[in-house]
Amino acid sequence: MQRYWFGDVDDRGQCIPAPADTASLASRIASLATDMHTFVPLSVDTAIACGIANDREEYLRRLRNVCIARAEAEIALYYSQSDMELLQMVRMLDEMDTVVNLLTERATEWYIVRNPGFSRKYRAISAKKMVGIIKRDRSVSLSRIAQEIDRVSAARTALMRDVSARAEQIAPNSSALVGGLVAARLIAKAGGLGALARLPASTVQVIGAQNALFSHLRTRSPPPKHGIIFQHRRVHNAPKQRRGRVARVLAGKLVIAARLDYFRKEAVPAFIASAQERIDRAGEEP
């Protein structure tokens, strides 16, 4: 028997039509498990004989409707995954960082040309303070640009809080170990929580250090000890000779946390406590 989207056709050419509304035909296609070894491609004549349509034109119209409905449903399902929006948020956050830095640097250069006596040396002027100084410049365009930079920075800070909160919601275990922001960055780099949960710990340890990793593989330069997880305080606060170990232990616990997040979808306090204790110990052991 051959099973097609419009119905089943048995060996004698007898056709059993399927329920003919678009929604049930669309879900029917997903349920058909076709064996390609015995499969015979459909012919539109058979479909018309089966009563799905009166002619080729009508057949195509109906098939198109079913296929479009099915594709729309699958796209909606794909985008409704809890981490899809988080991915875009993290990428936007990184992009905004880049933009704010670029604009600040350029505005500073411009400001220095207008104020030849100005120097940042010995004054500990942070980028943020610098934008404040530029804002008071007499050039209207320059000061308006500085105001704009301020506004983008504010939007960036708000987005960062959103990202953190969202990560804590969809990945409570990972967020408990490394904080929402680092967890979100890891998820984004892996391409989703499901992808992160399927990675080995050794990969998670060096995610975000691709350049160093491939240069190591190519030229035998020293391997990277850490990638994104360096941003977590327990890695970057550890003494240099112990950072590698902390990063390794942390990555090991992180993949377990990611799997709990993905498959169990809830915080597991017992695991978090024991993992925290183990990671702290890695930073203290001689």
Added chain:
Amino acid sequence: MIRIDGVLVSPGEGGVYGERMLGGYRVWDPYRSKLAALYQKSGGPEITPGMTVLYLGAANGTTVSHVADYAGTVYAVEYAPRPMQDLLEVARRRKNVVPILGDATAPAGYAPVVETVDLLYQDVAQPDQAGILLKNAVFLKTGGTAVLMLKTRSVDIRRDPSDIHAETVEMLVAGGFDVIDSCWLEPYHRDHAALVCTRTPPPAP
């Protein structure tokens, strides 16, 4: 294929992706579309209103829209949801395009909706491109034509493109195809080759 002063065009509603219009026809740019590059370089198979086409790797529907201008029916298969959104928009406006969200490496997923076709066109960024073509050959009518846009860099970035080309031809021949024409798509697309194949009729029993 319609040409105006040597410029390849297709008849149909314009404005799909900001393409130029020429005397009421849509300009089909060989730098954007590999199929247009094939027509520019060495002819390629004529597409006529009576033909059905199975298009693997439809992406945003740019080339699909031109193929649909010429062909009778186009079954357009795309795997990724993001470009599928654009392809759906093309399909809503072009009544002879059937959009299929499916995986060309697993034809079983869309086998129940695709009829037999006159032209099998494949442009997918996958390592096993010859294998995918052979898997989908079941949909090709006897005497039909298959066009494989071979992306050698997707097969193996480290190997010489011409080695990959030779190996692919070998695999297609072993799978029962005759490669009747093959050309590199320079200068329009780098390290891309077009292979035009017909199927050898099975030996008489």
